[in-house]
Amino acid sequence: MAFEIEKALAELNQEIEHLPFKAEPQRLYDPIRYILANSGKRVRPLLALIGYYLFDDTYAKAMQPAIGVEMFHNFTLLHDDIMDQAPLRRGIPTVHEKWDENTAILSGDVMLVKVYDRFLGVDPEILPVILQKFNRCAAEVCEGQQYDMNFETSDRVQEADYLEMIRLKTAVLLGFSLEMGALLGGASAGEATLLKEFGENIGVGFQLKDDLLDVYGDQRKFGKQVGGDIIANKKTYLLIKALELAEGEQSEKLNAWMEKKEFDGAEKVREVTGIYNDLNIKHLAETQSNSYFQKGFEALERLPVAVERKKVLFDFAQNLINREK
């Protein structure tokens, strides 16, 4: 049986639509239905299903845990959006905007509890190890968010700290999704770890590419305002490297742009991009990003599973990497 992404995605969406949340209290459960219905690309649960498929044909046994991972991801978005005071998520009002902050806090809390319901059908023999790994991953995602918030008010962020932050905040959940799917499908601990490595490395590379696209992306394809990170002084890999490498006049100029309270957005983007160009930041970021992708694909190569089967995962990851928004 071949793995069909579109079919799996349709099944996931179908299951998510029928999740058994109570009707009352409405204000508690409606936001959960709302955020889950406004579907993203369902990358994580698809990775979980593919992880399973690498070791066993059907993936029905991985469906509910996969949805748990997707619910957890959406739970983090719901609470992160409060912390970041984000008005929009995937083009529609965030939960704390549509309802209010208290509602967003409490709905998120119950959503996190409901994540754990999705694991209850896991074979009791491996349930403890799945939960232990999930808990660790979930805590790491929170740690990543905390580091990200710390960085906002930190003068100088080191490259290594930034890489660790994005690993925690976004990559570990991709790694866990694959690892969990594999373990549910009967993979050995070693095999599952290779997939986790694949997912984590692709995840970090992916985030670095995201940082790059903000500055060097094609405005027609890129979903957001090109240069948005520059305008907001967001501590991306590019800015962190530039702050590290800039010297003398260049350093002063960069810092001056960061301190300026009133400015023309287009001019700031042009000027800061100019500094990035002078410092060869694009190349550095691409090299870093590609080295993570390579490390990820090497782990996948080492996985002792038939190449035809691994191709599904390889193609799926390549599609993610090549996306331009």
Add this chain to the structure above:
Amino acid sequence: MAFEIEKALAELNQEIEHLPFKAEPQRLYDPIRYILANSGKRVRPLLALIGYYLFDDTYAKAMQPAIGVEMFHNFTLLHDDIMDQAPLRRGIPTVHEKWDENTAILSGDVMLVKVYDRFLGVDPEILPVILQKFNRCAAEVCEGQQYDMNFETSDRVQEADYLEMIRLKTAVLLGFSLEMGALLGGASAGEATLLKEFGENIGVGFQLKDDLLDVYGDQRKFGKQVGGDIIANKKTYLLIKALELAEGEQSEKLNAWMEKKEFDGAEKVREVTGIYNDLNIKHLAETQSNSYFQKGFEALERLPVAVERKKVLFDFAQNLINREK
């Protein structure tokens, strides 16, 4: 072996002090240490240990899950305090006051994840049922908090709705603590359910007594300002019953006091208490509270466990009931 409350409490506090939270990021894990160190009475984990003791002498196997329940309780306080904008908790600044709201949200989130770590050592054979029951209870606690918030802006709250709200918000976790302890100790499903019934009923009775103490408590023994609920128009059992029973002039007077924006606190407390007295509210609340206590103790009586052993739980509950703050 007899069950010694003081010894169990010391063991619990010892274990809680040594919970394995990371040092970093500090801002994520310090608030968890902070709220857990400012210990309450540890009622819930003690109930879990006693529940275990009813079926098996030692209670080491219940220790970690009992701490999980205590952590969950403190997690709810942490997030509820944000929602209620409470400045103090057990006499010291709340987490969102000492740090900030974002910190309180995120620390709470990771704390909830860490609750589930406490269950990982449970015998895999009963882990799924323990988790399923815990998840249900945890979601119900959130539902209770949501109903409580809904009531704040609701004109008329029905007695039955109020009783259901306090059952969800506070009683079910007491019931679950006992039920979980019993199941871990080898109780049958029926025995565990009797203990859950005991805990839930005592919990509701207890909350009703709390409502009573706010108005009729002895100021010297009561921890808070007597009449605080009246001043704040808090929808307690007393106010809900008074609004239901008051007619004509009395009803107008009560509503006028509730609508007044500027008033002398002592006068409002005296006047509203006067209305309560005229309506015999104290007696109604005491009767309601006692009927829950009685229902609880009846469930305990039906439990087929030696009377000497049940005495520990009976005495513990009586102590809670007779407390005046």
